[in-house]
Amino acid sequence: MSSRPSIKGVVLQLAVEAVHRLCSAGLIDRGQLEARLHSEDLALLEQKILPGVWYPIATLSRLLEITTYGEVSEGGLEAVVDVGVRAAKRLFASQIYKDYVKTTESFSPRGAGAALVRLAPLLCNFTQWTYHADPDPSDTFRIEVQNAAEFSDLLRFIAQGCIQYLGERVNRRPVLVTSGRPTPDRIVYLGRRSAAA
Helix, strand or coil, X not given: CCCCCEEEHHHHHHHHHHHHHHHHCCCCCHHHHHHHCCHHHHHHXXXXXXXXXXXXXXXXXXXXXXHCHXXXXXXXXXXXXXXXXXXXXXXXXXXXXXXXXXXXXXXXHHHHXXXXXXXXXXXXXXXXXXXXXXXXXXXXEEEEEECCCCCCHHHHHHHHHHHHHXXXXXXXXXXXXXEEEEECCEEEEEEEECCCC
């Protein structure tokens, strides 16, 4: 495991593919990439990204700044929540994660939430995620992320979309998720399930 704050390649690959799509569409060119990325980022754009290998979280953050520029310009950081929903749909369509989420759908919402935060250390090597459900019959929950100083606000809002997507999958109803950063290295996500149909 990498000793520096890192993310698994299965996540980085989504951002790399998004950069390649922007380049192919003529929306960004090599000169613009060179002006905004570090040499190690540029090198990774030319390599095959391996799903199980750790890559620097800073590289992911810089790539996401490029790929989400339009959303942030139009609607601020909260606009990238939808990017997180779309990323989660793609990530959890891969067989290993699809099976994991499918299994959690048979759990209680409390059990599913606790199981899903156990995925975090498999994808991100420097944060600690904990799930807290309010006592039944409450429809609210909280996810706290510690050691999150290197987890940018852009990543925070993308993760918010991922949590919303997973929450809706396991609850089979809409879930509203908000987030805050009470301290530089702590993020709190608050979720509220809609009333059961």
